[in-house]
Amino acid sequence: MxxxxxxxxxxxxxxxxxxxxxxxxxxxxxxxxxxxxxxxxxxxxxxxxxxxxxxxxxxxxxxxxxxxxxxxxxxxxxxxxxxxxxxxxxxxxxxxxxxxxxxxxxxxxxxxxxxxxxxxxxxxxxxxxxxxxxxxxxxxxxxxxxxxxxxxxxxxxxxxxxxxxxxxxxxxxxxxxxxxxxxxxxxxxxxxxxxxxxxxxxxxxxxxxxxxxxxxxxxxxxxxxxxxxxxxxxxxxxxxxxxxxxxxxxxxxxxxxxxxxxxxxxxxxxxxDARLNVVMKKLTGWAAIIAVPTAVTGWYGMNVPYPGFDEPAGLITAALVIVLSAGGLYVLFKQRDWL
The missing domain is CATH 3.30.460.20 (CorA soluble domain-like)
Structure with a gap:
């Protein structure tokens, strides 16, 4: 105009x-x-x-x-x-x-x-x-x-x-x-x-x-x-x-x-709201994955004897538990589109 x-x-x-x-x-x-x-x-x-x-x-x-x-x-x-x-x-x-x-x-x-x-x-x-x-x-x-x-x-x-x-x-x-x-x-x-x-x-x-x-x-x-x-x-x-x-x-x-x-x-x-749900879902998934090594290292960090205490086998066992558990959770969450 x-x-x-x-x-x-x-x-x-x-x-x-x-x-x-x-x-x-x-x-x-x-x-x-x-x-x-x-x-x-x-x-x-x-x-x-x-x-x-x-x-x-x-x-x-x-x-x-x-x-x-x-x-x-x-x-x-x-x-x-x-x-x-x-x-x-x-x-x-x-x-x-x-x-x-x-x-x-x-x-x-x-x-x-x-x-x-x-x-x-x-x-x-x-x-x-x-x-x-x-x-x-x-x-x-x-x-x-x-x-x-x-x-x-x-x-x-x-x-x-x-x-x-x-x-x-x-x-x-x-x-x-x-x-x-x-x-x-x-x-x-x-x-x-x-x-x-x-x-x-x-x-x-x-x-x-x-x-x-x-x-x-x-x-x-x-x-x-x-x-x-x-x-x-x-x-x-x-x-x-x-x-x-x-x-x-x-x-x-x-x-x-x-x-x-x-x-x-x-x-x-x-x-x-949908974006927030996606973010929360991803954060929850990563928190679950991070909780595995935290739990394992916390167990092996106790000041009492345990199977494999002060032995190389104990370190290997702990590392395997962390890798396998965290990897399994990552694959599971990825399949469900949580990550």
Whole structure:
């Protein structure tokens, strides 16, 4: 995904699906919103709180919705107000694993919160957080100019479509990471500590991703339900149905990926237990072999006379007992794959 350079304000105006003007001043927004034939888009990136409140009063936006667009940690949701509909969604992307600021156990997931005020003749987007490829949204609108004749619903569809596609891309990258971990599990040369750190990071990223992906279907469902209650531009119904299907697929993929990571985590623990059992089995076998010469030398080291005491035959006998007993145990354990 291409990340744009920072532009704090973007504006556009269409009439009958044709682009008429762009990058006009905020002072002209209210006039364009009052035009029955106009379709307006205003994009604000990290706006100042007081400035946004002032603009909200001019554009007749609900103050509670404005506060939600600026508050930290706001959840993904859709809320219907008397004059507009308010949405909050999160775009996602993964930072490169080679990023020096990202430790091996730290999450690579970055999110951009996008709040949207859907008005009768336009849409106002407020973005906070990491950069987001808003140019891709504009390209989607330019590729389907006929849809823009159907009002702000077309603008909202283009925005949500890019967000869902970005979440798909993130899920795909996490799925690739999970497959790499599966290969590392059965690679005898891989460090167990490294695998544990990477599994922990992947689980952390999935938890963060689920928080923003799972509610998306409810947001899109709310849009479709609202459109059913106020039937306008039925030409957009199939587009929103397809978008809802994509959101469902993203949700199911995220859930299946979580199950896969859980399986990898449990498999890693099982393999560690199996390796530990092998080590303990080998140590036990060698301990049994070493116990034989220890027992024999201990017997012949007593300070009392015994058969062969102070005679060459005693030394030979002791050596034979040690070699034959230890060798017999070694062969027996080797046959049973204990060594």
């Amino acid at each position: 291409t990340i744009e350079t920072k532009r704090t304000l973007r504006t556009r105006r269409w009439t009958d699906g044709k682009l008429i003007d762009e990058d006009f001043a905020l002072t002209e927004v209210a006039r364009h919103l009052a035009d029955r034939d106009a379709l307006v888009w205003v994009d604000l990136w990290d706006p100042d709180h007081d400035d946004l409140l002032a603009l909200a009063r001019e554009w007749d936006l609900d103050e509670h919705a404005v506060e939600d667009s600026l508050a930290r940690g706001e959840r993904t949701k859709a809320t219907l107000y008397p004059t507009h509909t308010f949405f909050t969604v999160y775009a996602t992307h993964l930072r490169p694993a080679s990023d020096p600021e990202t430790e091996e156990h730290q999450s690579r997931l970055s999110t951009t919160r996008i709040s949207a005020f859907v008005l009768p003749r336009g849409i106002i987007t407020v973005r906070r957080g990491a950069p987001f490829d808003i140019d891709e949204v504009v390209r989607r609108w330019d590729d389907n100019p006929d849809l823009l004749r159907h009002g702000p619903g077309a603008l909202l569809h283009g925005l949500l479509d890019v967000v869902v596609d970005g979440q798909f891309e993130t899920i795909q990258q996490l799925d690739d990471t999970a497959e790499e971990l599966e290969d590392l599990l059965f690679d005898g040369q891989s460090s167990t500590k490294r695998i544990q750190r990477r599994v922990y990071r992947l689980r952390k990223e999935l938890v963060e991703l689920r928080r923003v992906v799972l509610p998306m279907r409810e947001v899109i469902n709310a849009v479709m339900r609202h459109r059913a209650e106020h039937p306008l531009a039925p030409e957009l119904d199939s587009w929103y149905t397809d978008l809802y299907d994509h959101a469902i697929r993203a949700t199911e993929w995220t859930e299946s990926l979580r199950d896969m990571v859980t399986t990898i985590f449990e498999t890693n623990l099982s393999l560690q």
